[in-house]
Amino acid sequence: xxxxxxxxxxxxxxxxxxxxxxxxxxxxxxxxxxxxxxxxxxxxxxxxxxxxxxxxxxxxxxxxxxxxxxxxxxxxxxxxxxxxxxxxxxxxxxxxxxxxxxxxxxxxxxxxxxxxxxxxxxxxxxxxxxxxxxxxxxxx
Amino acid sequence: xxxxxxxxxxxxxxxxxxxxxxxxxxxxxxxxxxxxxxxxxxxxxxxxxxxxxxxxxxxxxxxxxxxxxxxxxxxxxxxxxxxxxxxxxxxxxxxxxxxxxxxxxxxxxxxxxxxxxxxxxxxxxxxxxxxxxxxxxxxxxxxxxxxxxxxxxxxxxxxxxxxxxxxxxxxxxxxx
Numbered sequence: 001x002x003x004x005x006x007x008x009x010x011x012x013x014x015x016x017x018x019x020x021x022x023x024x025x026x027x028x029x030x031x032x033x034x035x036x037x038x039x040x041x042x043x044x045x046x047x048x049x050x051x052x053x054x055x056x057x058x059x060x061x062x063x064x065x066x067x068x069x070x071x072x073x074x075x076x077x078x079x080x081x082x083x084x085x086x087x088x089x090x091x092x093x094x095x096x097x098x099x100x101x102x103x104x105x106x107x108x109x110x111x112x113x114x115x116x117x118x119x120x121x122x123x124x125x126x127x128x129x130x131x132x133x134x135x136x137x138x139x140x
Numbered sequence: 141x142x143x144x145x146x147x148x149x150x151x152x153x154x155x156x157x158x159x160x161x162x163x164x165x166x167x168x169x170x171x172x173x174x175x176x177x178x179x180x181x182x183x184x185x186x187x188x189x190x191x192x193x194x195x196x197x198x199x200x201x202x203x204x205x206x207x208x209x210x211x212x213x214x215x216x217x218x219x220x221x222x223x224x225x226x227x228x229x230x231x232x233x234x235x236x237x238x239x240x241x242x243x244x245x246x247x248x249x250x251x252x253x254x255x256x257x258x259x260x261x262x263x264x265x266x267x268x269x270x271x272x273x274x275x276x277x278x279x280x281x282x283x284x285x286x287x288x289x290x291x292x293x294x295x296x297x298x299x300x301x302x303x304x305x306x307x308x309x310x311x312x313x314x315x316x
Binding site: 054055067068071072075094095096097098100 | 173174175176177243268269270273274275276278279
């Protein structure tokens with residue numbers, strides 16, 4: 001009796017966990033911002049997922065409900081309606097706010113260390129393991 | 141041989157620690173974002189004046205002398221706090237200042253300026269925040285120094301305090 005109750009409670013908690021886990025995709029986009037053109041709206045969503053909200057600094061403008069994020073979402077949609085392509089929009093934004101506005105840092109000369117250091121440390125790690133293995137073998 | 145290996149991690153740890161300490165001690169604000177527009181020409185824009193019917197055309201106003209651009213709003217408390225410094229810059233230092241009223245009601249702004257004084261040479265409206273985006277503004281108050289060639293020399297995010305006031309005076313003096 002006790003056991004089945006425990007299992008039931010456990011299952012209930014797990015269910016709540018699942019609901020919360022799959023329900024955490026907050027969206028800042030408001031219904032009146034959405035473009036009628038589905039294709040362009042998709043592109044706009046894709047771009048705004050990559051653009052940092054400069055006010056909150058750790059959210060994309062797609063997630064954020066800060067006023068500036070809303071302005072930028074609308075701006076992106078206006079530019080798309082004008083026929084601008086995503087690259088032109090990214091350039092427009094980085095010209096004004098710098099690379100920081102991109103959530104994913106650009107692969108540039110000054111970010112080379114950022115992108116390549118994980119691989120470097122990986123190689124160093126392998127080298128250390130290899131060397132220690134060799135030393136252990138020698139001792140034996 | 142064994143001793144050599146154990147010294148290396150300690151040395152590494154201490155050097156990383158000293159880097160962190162250095163970053164703690166020097167004055168820096170990690171949430172402040174470097175401006176992309178420094179040493180670039182101020183973007184062109186048109187809008188309307190708050191106090192007259194005329195149209196404000198940026199190319200006709202800038203590129204003549206050293207000017208300050210100050211984004212403000214009546215709903216912004218730090219803007220009220222820095223207003224005394226704006227007045228000091230305008231009255232004591234004779235610096236021309238263009239005030240950009242960001243996403244605000246015209247009526248409230250007129251009353252606000254009546255209450256606190258209007259040190260601006262021009263107050264222009266940015267109702268939709270488009271001019272702000274053109275200048276890479278992300279949190280008002282923000283202040284820019286534009287030189288006589290229309291090049292942005294300095295930008296400050298946040299309210300002007302005594303230290304920033306001195307800095308602005310120094311930079312504008314050097315530009316004259």
